[in-house]
Amino acid sequence: MAEKKRRDSEVSRITRKKLEFVLKTVLKDVKPTEEEMESTTHYVNDLVQRLKKAIPKNVEIVSVGSVARGTQIRGTSDIDIFLLFPKHFTKEQAAEKGMEVAKSIVAKRKNERFEIKYAQHPYVRLILGDMGLTADIVPAFKINNALERITAVDRTPLHNKFVNEHIDKEQKDNVRLLKAFLNAHGIHGADVETEGFSGYLCELLIYQYESFIDLITKIADLQLPLVILPSKKVILNPKSAEAKVLVKKFDKDFVVVDPTDDNRNVAAAVSKESLARFVVASRLLLRSPTLDFFYGPKYSDVYTERKLMRLRKELGLDIYLLHFKVKNVAEDIIWQQLRRFKARLNHELLENGFDTAVSFENVSKDNGIIAFFMKTYMISHYVAKGPSIYMREASSRFTDAHTKSLGIMFDGDRLVSLEESTHKTPKDVILHAMKSRDGFPSSLRREDARLFVNDMPEQIAKLLYAAFVKKTSI
Secondary structure, three states: OOOHHHHHHHHHHHHHHHHHHHHHHHHHOOOOOOOHHHHHHHHHHHHHHHHHHHHOOEEEEEEEEHHHHHHOOOOOOEEEEEOOOOOOOOOOHHHHHHHHHHHHHHHHOEEEEEEEEEEOEEEEEEOOOHHHEEEEEEEEEEOOOHHOOOOHHHHHHHHHHHHHHHHHHHHHHHHHHHHHHHHHOOOOOOOOOOOOOOHHHHHHHHHOOOHHHHHHHHHHHOOEEEEEOOOEEEEEEOHHHHHHHHHHHHOOOEEEEEEOOOEEEEEOOHHHHHHHHHHHHHHHHHOOOOHHHHOOOOOOOOOOHHHHHHHHHHOOOEEEEEEEEEEEEEEOHHHHHHHHHHHHHHHHHHHOOOOEEEEEEEEOOOOEEEEEEEEEEOOOOEEEEEEEEEOOOHHHHHHOOOOOOOOOEOOOOOEEEEEHHHHHHOHHHHHEEEOOOOOOOOOOOHHEEEEEEEEOOHHHHHHHHHHHHHHHHO
């Protein structure tokens, strides 16, 4: 037994050394260069000075986000500047003044332009052409604690304060490693598309677990629920009364309570799949520490239509792909609507006797897709399942409703009816759903939607292939 413990310890020590070597290499790639950090800092200071000349004196200007916290990764040093208005301003007044000021400082001579973006209220995104950066100028309200907040973004300066007071320089590099790892597995970001780990959540996890290695070691053995209180730097016993209360309160079994706001779960956006990917990726990295786990799946998007057709043949499946034009629709909205419509189509297909092997959705620029991989078949009849015969009224209604069926039979004590299918193929089901008034994405136009069966343009195939690689890679 002692010998086994010694060997296990030795394996752990060797694994840690290999992992430390990998992390040292990765950090060189993901940590911004001195030049990038200096130029970003210079631009932040320049923008702040420009804003000071245009904003009322009682409005405070603060740099927030990963740049201000020193946790950004190379090539993502985008800037976030908050204009903190006194609370005697209304939300409408703050938004209007904030946009007016932000637009007024755009320097066309520096190849700058702006876009209007929307969260709880509109804000301005400066496109810094010469720098290859963006700078979000966001109106918010100056608060001392979360109870005073007027908009959701008001907490962000409090997040800055917590991170900068509790995470040291080495841990900030560990945050960068965590972000790179999550990026490689498609789960960094709390947006609707990703449903993953926000930058702030990454920072809180490193604060709680001290280092990237210690974090993934614990995550590899994760048992839910996981309830973390960073304000006390404790992980609650999942069987404790406090943990049960918080799991019920947030309706999630992964809870990281915001240390600046007890009523917010920072992990709320993390889907079950994203958390599962994190757990499995952590296990695989610990089993075999290599650089590959930090650089994502490698694939070529050349001739993707051919690759999909070859894959279709190997799997013995047909591909049904709906393509939509999504120009001028916010990505968060389009992702939500495509996912809802995909779920509805999956339900309709199943109700009509067609079982989907796997389905996908993807968005890129002006294009959105929903795709289904399904068996090649046509049906003339399907089985409608009814209630148990011991549910007297329900079973009577079922038999009355299916008098024109080919026959009512028994499946144990349940009634089933053999019905002629209205839709003979999956294509019929999808086209019928597209014509229906209910459930079709409100931000899209039916006339811009097109259904492809197996054959599709290369541009659209690239979208599907990217979604396929992401979904089938760990």
